[in-house]
Amino acid sequence: MKTDELRREYNSDDLRESNAADTPVEQFALWFQQAVDAKIDLPDAMTLATASEDGMPSARIVLLRGFDERGLVFFTDYQSQKAQELEENPRAALVFYWRELDRQIRVSGSVNTVSREESEKYFRSRPVGSQLAALASNQGEVIPNRQKLESKYKQLMETFRHKEIPLPPFWGGFRLSPDWFEFWQGRPNRLHDRLRYTQCSDEGWKIERLSP
Ligand SMILES: Cc1cc2nc3c(=O)[nH]c(=O)nc-3n(C[C@H](O)[C@H](O)[C@H](O)COP(=O)(O)O)c2cc1C
Numbered sequence: 001m002k003t004d005e006l007r008r009e010y011n012s013d014d015l016r017e018s019n020a021a022d023t024p025v026e027q028f029a030l031w032f033q034q035a036v037d038a039k040i041d042l043p044d045a046m047t048l049a050t051a052s053e054d055g056m057p058s059a060r061i062v063l064l065r066g067f068d069e070r071g072l073v074f075f076t077d078y079q080s081q082k083a084q085e086l087e088e089n090p091r092a093a094l095v096f097y098w099r100e101l102d103r104q105i106r107v108s109g110s111v112n113t114v115s116r117e118e119s120e121k122y123f124r125s126r127p128v129g130s131q132l133a134a135l136a137s138n139q140g141e142v143i144p145n146r147q148k149l150e151s152k153y154k155q156l157m158e159t160f161r162h163k164e165i166p167l168p169p170f171w172g173g174f175r176l177s178p179d180w181f182e183f184w185q186g187r188p189n190r191l192h193d194r195l196r197y198t199q200c201s202d203e204g205w206k207i208e209r210l211s212p
Pocket residue numbers: 042045058059060061062063064074075076077080081082083139140
């Protein structure tokens with residue numbers, strides 16, 4: 001397979017300083033809505049990159065489960081590799097790629113856990129099967145086989161039949177508070193648009209164009 005022959009042109013929209021929103025969250029909201037309207041599969045899927053204390057990076061997909069001026073929220077197991085790395089080094093990066101719109105969004109910042117109330121509220125909104133799965137799985141733990149997981153799930157299903165499933169103490173949300181966002185719009189001849197928003201004070205964001 002020759003990957004260097006996989007070329008294609010980017011002919012989508014443009015991204016100009018004159019029509020970019022004043023804040024990255026507004027710009028993100030606009031592009032996110034356009035991704036939803038374009039019926040992109042999993043527009044909420046984002047790559048989360050973390051790094052251990054000694055600088056070893058790791059990345060995986062998680063789902064965006066809310067965003068506002070405070071940041072972008074995802075939920076996970078607090079015993080997982082990502083959570084351990086975030087405890088050692090509470091800084092992370094996120095990447096969205098929406099191929100159908102030739103768009104990429106990069107976000108970088110510091111990460112904190114969300115409140116237990118926020119995790120509880122989201123946990124309650126999940127289908128019962130997902131709630132049980134969170135309880136049944138210690139994410140990242142080595143298990144002997146699939147059957148062990150399934151029998152734990154069935155056992156929990158019995159235990160919590162007609163009962164409320166408790167929010168596992170080891171499960172909840174993280175919020176990444178952005179220091180910067182970069183919006184990338186693919187353009188013809190590789191002359192892509194890149195606008196970076198950097199937080200320069202408590203209130204304001206600086207917008208700069210980056211060379212593609
Ligand atoms: C489409 C997709 C969505 C996912 N969403 C989540 C998520 O929201 N939270 C999560 O913990 N893992 C999610 N995962 C699984 C993670 O990619 C990863 O396997 C898991 O979180 C363990 O990562 P870690 O060992 O680096 O902590 C998702 C995977 C895919 C492919």
